Amino acid sequence: MAIEFLQAFPDLDVLVVPIGGGGLISGIAVAAKHIKPDIKILGVQTEAYPAMKAALEGREIHPTKVTIAEGIAVKKPGQITREVVRQLVDDILIVKESMIEDAIDALMEIEKVVVEGAGAAGLAAVLQFPDLFRGKKVGLPLCGGNIDPRTLSFCVMRGMVRDGRISRLKVTTLDLPGALARVTAIVGKVGGNIAEVYHQRQFATAPVKYTEIELVVETKDRMHGERLVKALEDAGLEVTDTSGAMAMRG
Template identity: 40%
Template sequence: MLTLQDVLQAREKMKGTVHHTPLEHSQTFSQFSQNEVYMKLENLQKTGSFKVRGSFNKIMTLSEEERKRGVVAASAGNHAQGVAYSSAMIGIPCTIVMPKGAPLSKVQATQGYGAEVVLHGDVFDESLEYALQLQKEREATFVHPFDDLAVIAGQGTIGLEIIEQLPDVDVVLCPVGGGGLLAGLAFTLKQLKPSIQVYGVESSACPGMTEALRQKKPVTIVSADTIADGIAVKKPGGITYQYIEKYVDGVVCVEETEISRTMLYLLERNKLLVEGSGACPLAALLYHKVPFKGKKVVAVLSGGNVDVTLISRIIERGLVESGRFVTFTTIISDKPGQLNKLLRIIAELEANVMSIHHQRIGAKVLPGQAEIHFSLETKNQDHIHRVHQVLINEGYDVEFFQ
């Protein structure tokens, strides 16, 4: 059984190793959601996510003999870096098994903390199976990403910090995948202030905890691809489920478009780079997935490890979803001045042309015509609609893509 003393001891162990992360008030998001919104910035944590808390606490519980034999973990992301960093801090051997297709940046980051990285399997489940095999062969300790009481206690230290930073907090929103963070956070908060409401947030593309609560036990679900890959867990933990069922007030889901828009909001309005899973709690608040207003709400932004190659795609997707970028094609007469006429109309509508592609050959292009492909920077969905209507009124046959 987990106790509050376990969480307090975890905090003592990690002093000087793990950051006490800021709690930042957001006027912008407070106005959007009609609540007083605070953000717990775990994206600024060591290794870029909260995962280092649980992994460090777990490793600190090992005996001297267990430390000599080292630790093994399986991960393609934040858990890998958390375990690697924690192992380096106390100088023990560490092996991380990652899928062969893991992003090079994450492999290099994990190696940079001194871990041995073994690439095995095409998917995480294959990596996990091999990691468990290595753990037995080497008689090492397996560091589970979520379903372990020491890991849960380590994640619960975020709850201690939130209460100290905002004693009159009403609601805390937290991402949930396997459930380690939500279980530890909810348990700790309810011990300190039973009146607090705690909600978990997951992607509707992988609603593992929602289904577990519905069926009253952890089950394996079929999931779709999600931008919130950090919480894309098909089966929540058995231990974490028990604590979540007891201490959490509800679990809600957010859509992919809502996550991507929130990531863009955070980047643009607050200059914060937050990964998809970390943006889920704020997305739930901004898109009114939780039933309250006028409350003091903390959204836990759990991590900021976004692969560099994906940042531009996230920004572009967010711009499209918010109506600030659009593409369309139209056919014009291939005569001098026709393109200039079309450009003048677009300029008068205050849309900014980002790119133009001009071609005279195509299935819909007749001799004497040209097909024009435009990319425009726009203001919002209403602006796109106005551009569309004006072009139709001017006699252009346009096809918009979003």
């Protein structure tokens, strides 16, 4: 893999490689450093299973969390591979689960490539630590596409929430005939698409003369979502973003 990378792109500055037991990054590091000694090799592990980084630091971990990057969810890295990593890998980056989800979503939406969590870990590192890679030519092995459709769909939908393209709004209004129609008319006028509606009376926290309308709304982007909230508020309605979509990527 490293040979093919450097044959196609001899001016690469860095390769960012997921680490499980350490076999893939060991092979890549040996080949890449032989061909181009000044190339940087960075490993990536999920925060749920940072076993290789811990081993190199002389620590032992006992992971208890579940990760979407199952292919690199290794409790103990290999003895031989850890020595190769110690000698040839420049650093190991630890990425958040949410960044791996974003990477899976971005690769599918932009590159039209389906990868599993472990395969997206390299891009997750670039997304989480952009300053490390700014202005550099970066190679990312996409090592695995074994992801089930349910997990993939969750990544896409959660990514849309984080990007502000899907939000869940709670609108409080007087419980009068036409109240729901008024709210949906405002959403339609602004150009939002209502995916789900929950009209709460019995389980509402508002006073008895009021009703709570929960909307799951699709918008073009975060700014569009903010315009929708403003339009509802300008109509005298109390609006709460219960998804946190407007604040998650501020």
